[in-house]
Amino acid sequence: MRITTLGQTDVGAKRKNNEDAFIILPSQRFAAVADGMGGAAAGEVASRIFVDTVHEYFLQLNPASEKDVNATIREAFQQGNARIIQHAKNTPEYEGMGCTAEVIGFFDDRYVVGHVGDSRTYLYRDGELRQITKDHSLVQHQVDQGLISDEEARNHSMKNIVLRALGIDHLLHLDIVRGRVLPRDMFLLCSDGLTDMLQDGEISEILSSGNSLAEKVGMLINDAISAGGKDNVTVVLCQAME
Numbered sequence: 001m002r003i004t005t006l007g008q009t010d011v012g013a014k015r016k017n018n019e020d021a022f023i024i025l026p027s028q029r030f031a032a033v034a035d036g037m038g039g040a041a042a043g044e045v046a047s048r049i050f051v052d053t054v055h056e057y058f059l060q061l062n063p064a065s066e067k068d069v070n071a072t073i074r075e076a077f078q079q080g081n082a083r084i085i086q087h088a089k090n091t092p093e094y095e096g097m098g099c100t101a102e103v104i105g106f107f108d109d110r111y112v113v114g115h116v117g118d119s120r121t122y123l124y125r126d127g128e129l130r131q132i133t134k135d136h137s138l139v140q141h142q143v144d145q146g147l148i149s150d151e152e153a154r155n156h157s158m159k160n161i162v163l164r165a166l167g168i169d170h171l172l173h174l175d176i177v178r179g180r181v182l183p184r185d186m187f188l189l190c191s192d193g194l195t196d197m198l199q200d201g202e203i204s205e206i207l208s209s210g211n212s213l214a215e216k217v218g219m220l221i222n223d224a225i226s227a228g229g230k231d232n233v234t235v236v237l238c239q240a241m242e
Contacts, residue, residue: 001109001181005031007236008217012193013229019043019099020191020234023051028058029106030069031236035119035191037165038097046084046099046167053080054103066112069105070176073114076103077166077174084167098167102133102189104238106181113177117165120195121177122203124186129204132177136164160192187238190220193231197224213239 005026011018019036021044032054036043057076061068080101088094100117113121115133123132139161164173186207194203198220206219217235224233 001106001183002241003029003106003181003238004213004241005236005238006213006217007031007033007189007234008221009232009234010221010225010229012232013225015232017041017044018232019047020193020232021047021051022189022234022236023055024236025055025058028061030054030058030104031189031238032101032103033119033189033191033234033236034099034101034166035117035193035232035234036097036099037162038094038167042088042094042097043099045087045094046097047101049084049087050080050099050101050166053083058105066107066110066178069107069110069112070178073103073105073112073176074174077101077114077116078172081166081172082170085170088167098165100136100162100165100191104187104189106238106240109181111179111181111187113175115175115177116172117162118160119189119191122188122190122200123179124188124204124207125182125184127208129188129200129207131200132179133175136162136175160196181240183240183242185240187240188220189236189238191232191234193229193233194220194224194235196231197227197229197233207237213237 034047036047103114
């Protein structure tokens with residue numbers, strides 16, 4: 001399966017600096033998105049530490065199986081978490097910094113996703129957009145408990161409070177999502193700067209268009225900014241072709 005991957009990040013309309021980061025390594029068939037938190041540029045440092053760590057681990061990967069991709073994702077998350085914690089310890093003004101993150105790796109006709117926080121990974125297949133990760137957030141927990149509806153969660157005043165992130169605790173709880181890749185599948189990795197501004201239907205409409213992959217990336221970014229652009233916006237699209 002051939003995978004074409006493109007990405008873009010933008011500071012948005014309201015922020016002065018970009019705390020998001022992404023990386024694509026086509027030869028190793030992987031991509032990552034990170035959304036920093038912590039303020040005073042600390043979030044920017046945390047997200048960069050993570051994507052640099054992922055790059056280091058995948059650059060050395062010569063996978064022989066899906067198991068290798070899975071193990072590399074887990075190792076990159078654990079090491080990235082440890083490095084963020086250590087950097088904050090060595091630099092007191094960065095105390096409390098961290099990031100949410102998505103990593104996707106491909107092998108043959110399989111994919112593996114690593115996920116922590118409220119950044120998201122979607123799968124667009126046969127005209128249907130499906131979120132394949134679950135937000136590690138306070139409002140998502142309340143939705144799961146039946147305390148609030150999905151619509152109430154979308155507009156909740158505490159929707160950006162995350163329950164899991166890198167850099168917070170040495171014990172990192174990582175979600176792994178695995179599955180088969182079909183021809184024409186499209187995977188979207190994004191920070192919440194996209195999903196806070198655009199609803200799934202709006203995202204799906206762009207992905208279903210006849211535009212090129214690069215144009216779709218640009219449209220998602222531009223539409224999120226036009227809708228308010230309250231946060232940094234990062235988008236990575238992975239298109240599978242036979």
